[in-house]
Amino acid sequence: MGKSNLELVKECDRFPYYQDDPAYYTEHLKNHHFFKVTGCDAVLGYILNSVIQKFHWPEDCWAIDSENRTVTLVTAPDATAEQRSELVARTLAEAVKRDTFEILRGWRDELYPVYGPNGEFLLEMERSASPLFGIVSYGVHSTCYVEDADGMRLWIPRRSRTKQTYPGMLDNSVAGGMSSNEHPFECLVREAREEASLPEEVTRANAVAAGCVTYFYVRGPKAGGETDLAQPEVEYIFDVKVDADVVLKPGDSEVEQFHLLSVEETKKALANGEFKPNCAVVLIDFFIRHGILTAEDEPDYLEILARIHRRLEFPTASHATN
């Protein structure tokens, strides 16, 4: 008896819901401080109290209010995103020097954006630090598949066994984090080329945007580094139907090998817990949208659909450019 689809979703969407138990939610929230910046009322992320204690917060740019449980990046009211980012970068550089957090040993040298309630770009920070601040992170996930007389088969990579996070687990065909200034479709094109050796023209011709999944992850031991860090996430979803003669191959050291799995094989690997948690969620969404998993098959259909489209309690990005 393997894992149910709802169990897989719950491994990914782990932060409690107010409506399930208001008292528990309110109590749980007290394990966190609220990340804010001068001049913006919105809470931008949840910082675990233990992180607050370990961090060295330079007093000239951080104000910690223990009563209201806020950590505010203090600047002039008209500070620019560049100025805010510079202050965060300095704080992080000091934490790296002191080796305060295990998670920062996995420094990525990629910048993740933080947005305000009107979609305004507030600041950017090093990717590996984002779970310390509990900010929303953005990525793209796509399912490349073949559908012909032999039925549907999905291109599924296995992560490198030496990868820092989720080593050896199964992944989505193309998946990756979106840095500041990236937009979903162009990010997909880049990741598909880099990670799956998918020619740019194939991605551009075949990729179809199909929504997004959102969930509130809380990091466990397999994520690497400190646990219990809040990690609300948005993954923009693309379906990429390819011809049977298109072959996905590792383009870098992140993937060990790609396999073409039938729907049944993929479902079995899901139930076996072989997929990285958020990849399981993306596949469940894919199966639902394609009528492979229906209300008549899945007892938890409604709960799954609501949880993988969670309304996050933080401002989120707008990528409208057209």
Added chain:
Amino acid sequence: MGKSNLELVKECDRFPYYQDDPAYYTEHLKNHHFFKVTGCDAVLGYILNSVIQKFHWPEDCWAIDSENRTVTLVTAPDATAEQRSELVARTLAEAVKRDTFEILRGWRDELYPVYGPNGEFLLEMERSASPLFGIVSYGVHSTCYVEDADGMRLWIPRRSRTKQTYPGMLDNSVAGGMSSNEHPFECLVREAREEASLPEEVTRANAVAAGCVTYFYVRGPKAGGETDLAQPEVEYIFDVKVDADVVLKPGDSEVEQFHLLSVEETKKALANGEFKPNCAVVLIDFFIRHGILTAEDEPDYLEILARIHRRLEFPTASHATN
């Protein structure tokens, strides 16, 4: 300048969210009592206080607790669904006799189910009464479309101008409420035959389940009857791609006429506010899933996706039969 897609979504998903303003949400909730039944802890619906006052509640089967704001259907702990339904039916028959509620003048003679937290069938009640109790209602909505060298066109019906609710507005190709004991796919097959004259074999061969949309509607004047009634809804979604020679025609008096609209014409009618609110939501979901509305087009992409997959604060149905 027409309505934005988010404005259309907000016309449908109207009940406030706790996370947007906890104080306002808590205050707003005080306009309602919680519908419960003996032996089940869950809140099954929100009953507007003005409904509580107008209803004649026979004291032998209803307990009203003004302090905790609950209205409980009181039965023996081992009551059956049939017994509970009978008590509700008696209460409603009395309300009809007294003509207490305008909304009950639209008596449908269809029974809607109420489920408990473990998916157990608790009771059923007359469809037109469901907004009085604020229970979750279930339906199917499908988009029938043609896709060929001329591009994509959608089969869009206009509601009869004499219909009690949303007269003359545009609707989804096939849409209807799910009664007790119905399951999504079979409900779709029935509605497609009855309302759109779609032969059963065409629906069975071409309909693809594609998830559901969920939202918390609050009835306005166009819905007919009392306003401000809570109406949380689940709509199971199906895409039905048909050949260009399949023609949808009204099968009963509910639809005036079907039109085959291009994507651009459909978008324009949406922005003009010509669609019944929940039909707009289903079309926005369709456009997102088909890559017609993308993150690069739509500034409110994330907010829209989360709101049309709202996690309702009531137990919901399980239709698993396979």
